[in-house]
Amino acid sequence: MASVIEMPLIRTRDLTLHFGGLRAVDGVDFTLGSGDIHALIGPNGAGKTTFVGLLAGRRMPQSGQIFLAGEDITRLPAHARVRKGIAYTFQITSIFPRLTVFDNVAIAVQTHGTKDLSTRTRAALARVGLDGLQAQEAQTLSYGHQRLLELAMGLALRPRVLILDEPTQGLAASEIEGFKSLVRSLVPEVTVLLIEHNMEVVMDIATRITVLNFGQVLATGTPAEIRASPAVQEAYLGA
Amino acid sequence: MKVWTLHLGLIVVLFAAQFWLSPYHSTNLARIMVLAVFAMGYNLAFGYTGLLSLGHALFFAAGMYGAGLPAQLWGVTAGPALILGILAGGGMAAAVGLLALRTAGVSFMIVTLMFAQAGYLAILYFAAVTGGDEGFTLPAAARSIAGLDLSSDTPRFLAALTLFAVGLLVSLALVRSPFGRSMVAIRENEERSRMLGLNPFTVKLVALVLSGLYAGAAGAAYGILFGYAGASFATIQYSILPMLYVLLGGAGTILGPFLGAALMFALIEVASGVTSAYLFLVGAALVALVLFAPRGILGTIRERWAKWLP
Ligand SMILES: Nc1ncnc2c1ncn2[C@@H]1O[C@H](COP(=O)(O)OP(=O)(O)O)[C@@H](O)[C@H]1O
Ligand SMILES: [Mg+2]
Numbered sequence: 001m002a003s004v005i006e007m008p009l010i011r012t013r014d015l016t017l018h019f020g021g022l023r024a025v026d027g028v029d030f031t032l033g034s035g036d037i038h039a040l041i042g043p044n045g046a047g048k049t050t051f052v053g054l055l056a057g058r059r060m061p062q063s064g065q066i067f068l069a070g071e072d073i074t075r076l077p078a079h080a081r082v083r084k085g086i087a088y089t090f091q092i093t094s095i096f097p098r099l100t101v102f103d104n105v106a107i108a109v110q111t112h113g114t115k116d117l118s119t120r121t122r123a124a125l126a127r128v129g130l131d132g133l134q135a136q137e138a139q140t141l142s143y144g145h146q147r148l149l150e151l152a153m154g155l156a157l158r159p160r161v162l163i164l165d166e167p168t169q170g171l172a173a174s175e176i177e178g179f180k181s182l183v184r185s186l187v188p189e190v191t192v193l194l195i196e197h198n199m200e201v202v203m204d205i206a207t208r209i210t211v212l213n214f215g216q217v218l219a220t221g222t223p224a225e226i227r228a229s230p231a232v233q234e235a236y237l238g239a
Numbered sequence: 240m241k242v243w244t245l246h247l248g249l250i251v252v253l254f255a256a257q258f259w260l261s262p263y264h265s266t267n268l269a270r271i272m273v274l275a276v277f278a279m280g281y282n283l284a285f286g287y288t289g290l291l292s293l294g295h296a297l298f299f300a301a302g303m304y305g306a307g308l309p310a311q312l313w314g315v316t317a318g319p320a321l322i323l324g325i326l327a328g329g330g331m332a333a334a335v336g337l338l339a340l341r342t343a344g345v346s347f348m349i350v351t352l353m354f355a356q357a358g359y360l361a362i363l364y365f366a367a368v369t370g371g372d373e374g375f376t377l378p379a380a381a382r383s384i385a386g387l388d389l390s391s392d393t394p395r396f397l398a399a400l401t402l403f404a405v406g407l408l409v410s411l412a413l414v415r416s417p418f419g420r421s422m423v424a425i426r427e428n429e430e431r432s433r434m435l436g437l438n439p440f441t442v443k444l445v446a447l448v449l450s451g452l453y454a455g456a457a458g459a460a461y462g463i464l465f466g467y468a469g470a471s472f473a474t475i476q477y478s479i480l481p482m483l484y485v486l487l488g489g490a491g492t493i494l495g496p497f498l499g500a501a502l503m504f505a506l507i508e509v510a511s512g513v514t515s516a517y518l519f520l521v522g523a524a525l526v527a528l529v530l531f532a533p534r535g536i537l538g539t540i541r542e543r544w545a546k547w548l549p
Binding site: 056058077078079080082083087088090094095096097098099103106107108110111114117153157 | 420424428
């Protein structure tokens, strides 16, 4: 049982965003516990990216509320949420291709002031193992390294919550192993909200799972509970 | 190190140039340096932050009239007039930015163009004060600083060089600062920047105001050094000019604006000696540039050979 005093890091209430008739996010009540690795799963088009976009402030909801550690942040612009500790990495790699790897991360680092800028930047790069490539133009990196760079940018924000949208997509098996141990090393200081299609990764590292389907929460629970849930089996794990 | 040597070296060379250039050419060089300051300001907005403005004539004119009118009406001297001009340029950019930066891309171009057009019409409308089309010559008092007569060749050249040097070094320091990195981040990928905690509106507004301060300084200096303020400096032509300088020299390079201003000036000088249709030659040169070196001269040099160029 969650204790009464311990406040969830993020909570949403009846969060809704429709695109015309399409119910991308439809009345979602969601709780993200501090220190969790929380996986968000569901079929393509279930509304996962749209939902985390609402959390990060990329879009504004039509109704409902979002709380960060109890504070209502529903109307806060994205950049202000970042400063409050919500970091977002893009499903489609979004970096600064013509800038150096160093500058890519430094932009994130300087959000929290410019003291020790280069030390902190190099530390964030070292964390993902890109410290040797800092002088390279980001567009010259391999795809896997660009994903890692994206992750380093997120970490450099020193977030309370790190939202990762399909971070292992397109990675080689060896890179996925490295990614899993990296994510494990982040908690509990950082809470991770992870959209992931690779069920092996999910079952391996997630401490909680929420299943989204047609913009609604189908089930939420521990990996064991989700695996056992008939509704989930039918709708998603089905095969 | 290499970077500072290059830029300080240019300033030294320009200083020396007055001793071997004819008075005619050193006056032209003074003009080029002042226009280069205008272009450096344009470059901060366009080259580094990605703001394609078609309204910078307004900021240039704000500087020119912000310095010229107080000189004309109340006898303000050159130093204070220059400061007033700089503030007028920055203030105008702030006012325009607060409204125009709600738009982006083509809309931003159109909105800034409209503001500049409104400014031009306002100068004509208030002809009783501004002199309208005719403009006015600045009084002698406004053309001297610390006992130096800015209408004579050497002091004028030195004043232009000083302004240019300050503008160049400030923009170099700015571009290499964390804020410079933020400007480039907004230019390269605004959405990503937003998700890294940057407020795009604030960054763009500050960049535009800095740009306006430069344009204001250039407009004020132009009026003070060459003794005339007129509505022609508020026309669209003066919004296009700094853009051409920057595109020719290399957008997003520190020395590009100066290089572009100097080359364009030389090109017009040569072309107008050859044919009365010199604008045609200039246009042809620009088309060639866009086709073969879209990053401008220094942009291309940086890409191919000198990655370290700021
Ligand atoms: N900007 C948009 N405009 C219209 N429909 C959209 C937009 N973004 C997403 N959608 C639709 O919303 C639904 C949810 O999309 P998304 O959140 O990307 O799903 P997921 O990430 O779970 O695959 C999809 O049907 C998608 O086509
Ligand atoms: Mg998605």
